[in-house]
Amino acid sequence: MAGLERAWTDPRLTGFADRATLAEARDWLDGCAPALGAERVAAGQAAGRVLAEAVALPAQALSAARAGIDGYAVRAADTLGAGDYNPLLLRLLDRPALPAGAAALVASGTRLPEGADAVLPFELAQPSGPGGIEALGPVAQGAGLERRIGQDRAGAVLLRPGMLLGAAQAGLLALLGITEIRAVRRPRVALVIPGPKDDAADALGPMLRALLERDGGEAAFLPPPAPGRDALARSIRQAAELADSVIVAGRSGAGPDDAAAPALRDAGGALGLHGIALRPGSSAGLGRLGGAPVLLLPGTPAACLACYEMLAGRLVRRLGGRPVSLPFPSVPVRLGRKIVSALGFADLVPVKLADGSATPLGAAEDCGLEAAARADGFVLVPEGREGHAEGEQVVAWLRDPGAASDAGLSAHA
Amino acid sequence: MAGLERAWTDPRLTGFADRATLAEARDWLDGCAPALGAERVAAGQAAGRVLAEAVALPAQALSAARAGIDGYAVRAADTLGAGDYNPLLLRLLDRPALPAGAAALVASGTRLPEGADAVLPFELAQPSGPGGIEALGPVAQGAGLERRIGQDRAGAVLLRPGMLLGAAQAGLLALLGITEIRAVRRPRVALVIPGPKDDAADALGPMLRALLERDGGEAAFLPPPAPGRDALARSIRQAAELADSVIVAGRSGAGPDDAAAPALRDAGGALGLHGIALRPGSSAGLGRLGGAPVLLLPGTPAACLACYEMLAGRLVRRLGGRPVSLPFPSVPVRLGRKIVSALGFADLVPVKLADGSATPLGAAEDCGLEAAARADGFVLVPEGREGHAEGEQVVAWLRDPGAASDAGLSAHA
Numbered sequence: 151m152a153g154l155e156r157a158w159t160d161p162r163l164t165g166f167a168d169r170a171t172l173a174e175a176r177d178w179l180d181g182c183a184p185a186l187g188a189e190r191v192a193a194g195q196a197a198g199r200v201l202a203e204a205v206a207l208p209a210q211a212l213s214a215a216r217a218g219i220d221g222y223a224v225r226a227a228d229t230l231g232a233g234d235y236n237p238l239l240l241r242l243l244d245r246p247a248l249p250a251g252a253a254a255l256v257a258s259g260t261r262l263p264e265g266a267d268a269v270l271p272f273e274l275a276q277p278s279g280p281g282g283i284e285a286l287g288p289v290a291q292g293a294g295l296e297r298r299i300g301q302d303r304a305g306a307v308l309l310r311p312g313m314l315l316g317a318a319q320a321g322l323l324a325l326l327g328i329t330e331i332r333a334v335r336r337p338r339v340a341l342v343i344p345g346p347k348d349d350a351a352d353a354l355g356p357m358l359r360a361l362l363e364r365d366g367g368e369a370a371f372l373p374p375p376a377p378g379r380d381a382l383a384r385s386i387r388q389a390a391e392l393a394d395s396v397i398v399a400g401r402s403g404a405g406p407d408d409a410a411a412p413a414l415r416d417a418g419g420a421l422g423l424h425g426i427a428l429r430p431g432s433s434a435g436l437g438r439l440g441g442a443p444v445l446l447l448p449g450t451p452a453a454c455l456a457c458y459e460m461l462a463g464r465l466v467r468r469l470g471g472r473p474v475s476l477p478f479p480s481v482p483v484r485l486g487r488k489i490v491s492a493l494g495f496a497d498l499v500p501v502k503l504a505d506g507s508a509t510p511l512g513a514a515e516d517c518g519l520e521a522a523a524r525a526d527g528f529v530l531v532p533e534g535r536e537g538h539a540e541g542e543q544v545v546a547w548l549r550d551p552g553a554a555s556d557a558g559l560s561a562h563a
Numbered sequence: 564m565a566g567l568e569r570a571w572t573d574p575r576l577t578g579f580a581d582r583a584t585l586a587e588a589r590d591w592l593d594g595c596a597p598a599l600g601a602e603r604v605a606a607g608q609a610a611g612r613v614l615a616e617a618v619a620l621p622a623q624a625l626s627a628a629r630a631g632i633d634g635y636a637v638r639a640a641d642t643l644g645a646g647d648y649n650p651l652l653l654r655l656l657d658r659p660a661l662p663a664g665a666a667a668l669v670a671s672g673t674r675l676p677e678g679a680d681a682v683l684p685f686e687l688a689q690p691s692g693p694g695g696i697e698a699l700g701p702v703a704q705g706a707g708l709e710r711r712i713g714q715d716r717a718g719a720v721l722l723r724p725g726m727l728l729g730a731a732q733a734g735l736l737a738l739l740g741i742t743e744i745r746a747v748r749r750p751r752v753a754l755v756i757p758g759p760k761d762d763a764a765d766a767l768g769p770m771l772r773a774l775l776e777r778d779g780g781e782a783a784f785l786p787p788p789a790p791g792r793d794a795l796a797r798s799i800r801q802a803a804e805l806a807d808s809v810i811v812a813g814r815s816g817a818g819p820d821d822a823a824a825p826a827l828r829d830a831g832g833a834l835g836l837h838g839i840a841l842r843p844g845s846s847a848g849l850g851r852l853g854g855a856p857v858l859l860l861p862g863t864p865a866a867c868l869a870c871y872e873m874l875a876g877r878l879v880r881r882l883g884g885r886p887v888s889l890p891f892p893s894v895p896v897r898l899g900r901k902i903v904s905a906l907g908f909a910d911l912v913p914v915k916l917a918d919g920s921a922t923p924l925g926a927a928e929d930c931g932l933e934a935a936a937r938a939d940g941f942v943l944v945p946e947g948r949e950g951h952a953e954g955e956q957v958v959a960w961l962r963d964p965g966a967a968s969d970a971g972l973s974a975h976a
Binding site for chain 1: 576577578606607609610611629631632633634668669670671672673674684685686690708709721722726727729730731732733734735736737738739740761762763765766767768769770771772773774776777814816817818819820821843846861862863864865866868871892928929931932933935936937938962963
């Protein structure tokens, strides 16, 4: 924990004396916790999970080649010299092993009978009497076969740790008869929403739950604490005991009742950073209690969203073994209108895409959740810039990848 | 239905006489069914759904301005002329309405008391006695306020039909007190897997279920039909009655037991296309039964996957009101090794990304599911090309967007 806590100046009623940069906050987060441990997961539930241990080729999967096309399994040597004017007769058999001079009907994907080493396509064959076909052309050894799984040896690594498993991997596990994998545990994030109970506080729960699920985490809601610093400290302590990480959404700021930071310290936690040069969201704080990272996010919905995207989401993805970068695509795009920003703050500006350009929906510091919800994505103006000119090319991050194709941009070229 | 069925030539034991291009198949799919109707969905379940009807600003949301920062709500006029050498005293009050000469503590995101029209930041204030503060600088009307939701009128459209709802939208609905929306129904897709029951057939169910869920659909599994064309026809009829669309996975090909196409016709359905110039997956067929599109996909796992991505997924996304394009990003990338393809076939080639370039894992026609599962994505070689040269720039579609950032590519610039 040494080195993780900076000197803390209580910002209440005075404002933040200085703020960490976004890069400093990310460095703090990246040093804060490694990926979680592994757990056993049924192969049928593997999609959407991150692999913790390699999946290796089981010995039984090496046994037989499969047809890659529909046709007749043959011994390639039997078709040598075959042609339209030299049809070669093959007996049709349906046996586990194929003798010389024989052929067996196979469908694409099925195992070849033993002894067969090629598949003759229907286009190169014609029926000949009740129990035979004629080969009308030669096929080479291996022709028409599916590439063998793991051509090398049993135990060869097929799927590497860290891979986010999807449909193809779920299918492969079933194909190989693997019933269980070891996946990185889903990060369990306890949510404390101190309130007061109003419409802004109402917005935080559904929003954070959807964000956590998107990033492979699980939300655990704690009952809203009673008003005041003591109850909030108890709530934070309880949250840190039951979860891998804690998000306190609200009361991070400089108001007299903004007790999130002092309550974290009361609870025995360390406050690493408080106040971040990010708009909206400049009152966010990062700390720890026991082993659990504790993130203090603003209670203003748009600021909470911005801090989740720029800070909390990164931690959740890291804990869950996912890439830390934003989990949606970015596209280069021209600005349809200038963005004015403030030096010293990274500004997250919601933009709407149309006709191949991005129009900002307002300034970072006064855009509410409505703008974020109507936007297709956002532009992040770095802290060293005072904004971007109209027509300037910037990078837009797209929460809804469909928006890029609608706007004729290249994420879906 | 007129115009949707082409003359069908039974491919069994002879092969496909001609194949539709991928573009023809997509045109057929796009003409085949519009988006599904709407259903009521609780706002708490809105994330991941597609909005069917606009969400408009409720009248009650217009009532009050909100603080955009922490500080003191004031009447801006009361601060005119304030300065370090001219501090102006304001009484601290906590009331629903703010009289002239008063200030009220507010946190960012909370509603302003009536009469207040600006927020004085803590930096411009200092305590003065038990019940007052001194303003040390002037603030303009509107300063420190959150941009008002829907500055225009009640009923203004906030979220448009067709939008895929995420966390920000879920939060906004809660913020506005909206408890229910109308969303496009989730496409229910009945899956018929004729078998025979083997490891290849085992792979299809988990794979297709994960693909359907990814695209916002729901899988309904039918019991595997008994062997033979009649049982398959009954299964297809039953599937078409209970679902919005049917996928028959397996038995689409040119083998003697490949009864999917004839069984669809036996069931009273129309076969629009059978045989597609796509590798893997060239035996796919597209048809209809009653109102339900029926997709015949190959039973070879890798071919089934390719046909889902290129054909079935497009239909599912269209039915569910989503953009039809592939639901994952693409990046321009240089080929680390040449790709050989066949003129007349669109080839789907799995690629692995590393060091900023893409390496093909094999040829389209002989890559099994292992290659697809190990790949980061794929390159689609159009049917008019015989391949791509080493070093040529192509477009890679990335199933796992994390792969692009690992490989230093621009999807996560």
